[in-house]
Amino acid sequence: MSAASCYLFRNLPDEKMGALHAVSHLQTIPKEQWLFHKGERAEYIYLVEEGAIELVMPVEPDIEIPVALIRPGNGCVGVGALLEPYTYSLSARCKEDTRLTVIARADIYALFESDPEFGSTVMTNLAQRLLERLRETREEVKIHFMNLIQSATFS
Amino acid sequence: MAMQQHTNEIHLEAQGAVTILDIRGDITAFSESALGDAYRKASEQGAGKLLLKIEKEAYINSGGIAVLIQILAQTRRKDQRVAITGISEHFKKIFNMVGITKFADVFESTELAVQALT
Numbered sequence: 001m002s003a004a005s006c007y008l009f010r011n012l013p014d015e016k017m018g019a020l021h022a023v024s025h026l027q028t029i030p031k032e033q034w035l036f037h038k039g040e041r042a043e044y045i046y047l048v049e050e051g052a053i054e055l056v057m058p059v060e061p062d063i064e065i066p067v068a069l070i071r072p073g074n075g076c077v078g079v080g081a082l083l084e085p086y087t088y089s090l091s092a093r094c095k096e097d098t099r100l101t102v103i104a105r106a107d108i109y110a111l112f113e114s115d116p117e118f119g120s121t122v123m124t125n126l127a128q129r130l131l132e133r134l135r136e137t138r139e140e141v142k143i144h145f146m147n148l149i150q151s152a153t154f155s
Numbered sequence: 156m157a158m159q160q161h162t163n164e165i166h167l168e169a170q171g172a173v174t175i176l177d178i179r180g181d182i183t184a185f186s187e188s189a190l191g192d193a194y195r196k197a198s199e200q201g202a203g204k205l206l207l208k209i210e211k212e213a214y215i216n217s218g219g220i221a222v223l224i225q226i227l228a229q230t231r232r233k234d235q236r237v238a239i240t241g242i243s244e245h246f247k248k249i250f251n252m253v254g255i256t257k258f259a260d261v262f263e264s265t266e267l268a269v270q271a272l273t
Contacts (some may be wrong), residue, residue, distance in 0.1 A: 054214075057217075063252065065217045066214070066215065066216045066217060066220075067216050067217065068214065068216055069181070069214035136184050136185060136218060137184075137218075139184035139185060139187065139218065140183075140184040140217065140218035140221055142184075143184055143187055143218065143222060144221050146225065147221060147224055147225055147228065150228050151228065
């Protein structure tokens, strides 16, 4: 299972990884199939074992903003399942035939309750990643803003 | 994850009158510094024709698109010609949609792009 290489489960000892492994299962999704859509209730977290998942922000029926491509070992999708209001904030589509490790929110929360240290480590890892995403978003806003200024100045 | 902060590896290479920016890695908002530095270096060396060679497996998110638009705006002001290669059909559609292809033609291969620019 790729959980050991996923940022969410960084710094977890082997026995806690074992507990996580016990509540997870594998699922294969064909290329181009949607895993979930923005706004849907988030019941599962997915780790990419093989293949790739693209995260997009739908804007209009034919327009979507590319956000990230999640490959094996570089993350997970569906972390909306860990935080209220438990909805997916982006849509996820398989770019290739994709094999996933699936962990249900109910199962991971049961682990948090039985082992608060486990929960604390996972949520700290999540907070660090969300901060990283916030930094990237601020960088992006800065670039868009500068592009607007440049286009206003030189048009 | 593509969103994790990273730096791109960018090599400059001259093929005749064309300067190739060989860009490795996903292109995101965090690519601004590396891509901007490489572009400045190429311009300082007098590059009038540029090819942005994007790694085939690379992902370009909305922040990366903004960075590319930023570079293309500079090339337009300096009257530099630009071509792009290495992107998938998916990104060709996106580049069309956001107007990148008005400022840079997209080619299937480095050879075709260099030929068209020369």
